[in-house]
Amino acid sequence: MSIPGLGDLAPAAAPVVTSSSAAAPTITEVLEPFWEYRFEVPHGSTLDIKLVSGTAEKDGTELAPNTTYTFTAMKSKINTWHGCTLEISSPSGNYDAYTSEPTADETPMVSYLNLHFKLEAFRTAAQKAGQTGPRVLVVGPPNSGKTSLVKMLTGWATRMGRQPLVINTDCREGMLALPGSLSAAVFATIIDITTDWGSTPSSGPSAVPVKLPLVYNYGLGQPEENMRLYKRVLSRLAVTATSRLAEDPDVKTAGLLIDTGGVNVSKGGYDHIAHIVAEFSVNIVLVIGSERIGSEIQKKFAGQKTSLDEPITVVSLDKSGGVVERDTGFLQQVHEAAIKEYFFGDSNTTLSPFTQQVDFSALSIWKINPASASATLDDDIYSDAMLEKIEPSLMIQNCVLSVNYASIHDSADTIRDSNVMGYVYVAEVDEKRRKLKILAPVNARLGDRPLLWGSWPEPMVSLLG
Numbered sequence: 001m002s003i004p005g006l007g008d009l010a011p012a013a014a015p016v017v018t019s020s021s022a023a024a025p026t027i028t029e030v031l032e033p034f035w036e037y038r039f040e041v042p043h044g045s046t047l048d049i050k051l052v053s054g055t056a057e058k059d060g061t062e063l064a065p066n067t068t069y070t071f072t073a074m075k076s077k078i079n080t081w082h083g084c085t086l087e088i089s090s091p092s093g094n095y096d097a098y099t100s101e102p103t104a105d106e107t108p109m110v111s112y113l114n115l116h117f118k119l120e121a122f123r124t125a126a127q128k129a130g131q132t133g134p135r136v137l138v139v140g141p142p143n144s145g146k147t148s149l150v151k152m153l154t155g156w157a158t159r160m161g162r163q164p165l166v167i168n169t170d171c172r173e174g175m176l177a178l179p180g181s182l183s184a185a186v187f188a189t190i191i192d193i194t195t196d197w198g199s200t201p202s203s204g205p206s207a208v209p210v211k212l213p214l215v216y217n218y219g220l221g222q223p224e225e226n227m228r229l230y231k232r233v234l235s236r237l238a239v240t241a242t243s244r245l246a247e248d249p250d251v252k253t254a255g256l257l258i259d260t261g262g263v264n265v266s267k268g269g270y271d272h273i274a275h276i277v278a279e280f281s282v283n284i285v286l287v288i289g290s291e292r293i294g295s296e297i298q299k300k301f302a303g304q305k306t307s308l309d310e311p312i313t314v315v316s317l318d319k320s321g322g323v324v325e326r327d328t329g330f331l332q333q334v335h336e337a338a339i340k341e342y343f344f345g346d347s348n349t350t351l352s353p354f355t356q357q358v359d360f361s362a363l364s365i366w367k368i369n370p371a372s373a374s375a376t377l378d379d380d381i382y383s384d385a386m387l388e389k390i391e392p393s394l395m396i397q398n399c400v401l402s403v404n405y406a407s408i409h410d411s412a413d414t415i416r417d418s419n420v421m422g423y424v425y426v427a428e429v430d431e432k433r434r435k436l437k438i439l440a441p442v443n444a445r446l447g448d449r450p451l452l453w454g455s456w457p458e459p460m461v462s463l464l465g
């Protein structure tokens with residue numbers, strides 16, 4: 001292969017099998033500068049990757065040398081700027097099925113890195129002028145690499161000593177929280193690369209500093225299911241994020257990095273993007289992987305200014321050829337694993353959740369409702385029906401409920417606007433005896449706090465089974 005001006009690139013080095021044991025051979029992959037190594041590990045299997053020489057990173061976070069990272073239920077990549085050697089093994093012996101040849105094809109990493117340096121220049125200028133750093137929103141179609149880009153920009157920023165405030169507005173996925181939530185967290189330290197964003201904060205010790213997110217439970221799988229509620233929750237998140245920017249000069253300089261779910265072009269997707277832009281005073285919109293969405297967004301924001309009177313810049317970026325689709329089954333397994341990990345810990349930490357039997361009457365449970373088909377955004381009745389107090393029933397068995405920072409005596413409005421303290425899991429509902437078996441990460445009284453139940457994440461088969 002030859003690139004004009006760069007001469008011949010070395011052919012891909014054949015993997016060397018160094019067989020540490022018959023069941024788990026270790027394979028050595030040599031990556032040239034700018035190459036990436038893509039892998040897909042299914043649920044229930046593991047893949048061990050160790051950096052033995054050179055430098056490498058996963059989504060912007062550097063791999064420590066000679067440290068074995070174990071990945072499970074993950075589709076991702078390791079990339080290198082200067083070249084590296086990786087040692088890879090899979091205890092299940094399925095190495096070939098999980099990984100592909102390292103490649104330099106269709107990777108827009110250099111343009112992503114240039115973008116990072118541009119953002120750094122804005123941050124330095126903001127620091128000098130005592131102004132707010134860039135507020136960056138990443139949009140694009142589903143599975144275009146939005147979250148990966150936000151992670152990379154976060155990882156690179158923290159490596160330069162910055163403390164960006166990262167916001168997740170994708171209710172299907174959770175960031176440092178369970179799916180169904182919208183959350184925000186300041187990233188000042190590295191991300192645990194064996195997980196998506198790092199573990200959800202629970203009571204266990206952790207080698208990587210735990211980030212404490214601010215979490216709101218939207219409780220539905222799509223913004224369109226109840227756009228008015230979605231916008232309301234988002235506005236609450238924006239108020240808190242904006243005050244965090246105002247309070248902390250380091251966060252203010254680093255600015256915001258905002259992830260979104262895939263734009264649903266047919267269902268008012270642009271409308272909710274415009275809402276995010278307005279609420280967070282976004283001044284840079286990155287559109288990844290779609291010319292059509294790029295030009296629509298260009299048109300939408302042409303000539304518009306933020307609340308700080310800056311122009312809104314729209315930048316189109318290529319999608320990486322490595323981005324893979326995660327089907328519903330895979331995502332459901334990832335969600336279930338996140339929920340299990342929240343209560344029971346991961347392979348490094350074992351947590352012991354508390355089980356308690358409670359009477360139906362001892363709990364205050366509120367159902368997060370999707371919008372009724374006839375409701376319109378201006379409908380007053382619509383607003384009251386967003387949250388509805390319910391009697392426990394078999395419907396909530398095997399579901400996760402959020403415990404919110406509010407009192408059971410508060411109004412539905414106040415409860416809806418409150419943020420999440422933690423989660424509990426309903427292991428059993430006995431309708432005859434009117435009793436519930438509840439699993440909680442700590443031994444706390446649940447009767448004083450409202451519990452919110454939505455349709456997302458979906459009920460699990462059984463956490464205790």
Ligand SMILES: Nc1ncnc2c1ncn2[C@@H]1O[C@H](COP(=O)(O)OP(=O)(O)OP(=O)(O)O)[C@@H](O)[C@H]1O
Nearest residue numbers: 038075076077142143144145146147148322323324
């Ligand atoms: N270059 C790459 N090589 C291999 N896998 C990749 C690469 N880039 C991204 N991925 C993986 O592809 C999957 C989809 O990427 P990502 O989550 O970033 O997309 P998204 O646009 O945020 O998706 P969604 O629309 O679900 O929010 C993820 O599992 C991610 O780790």
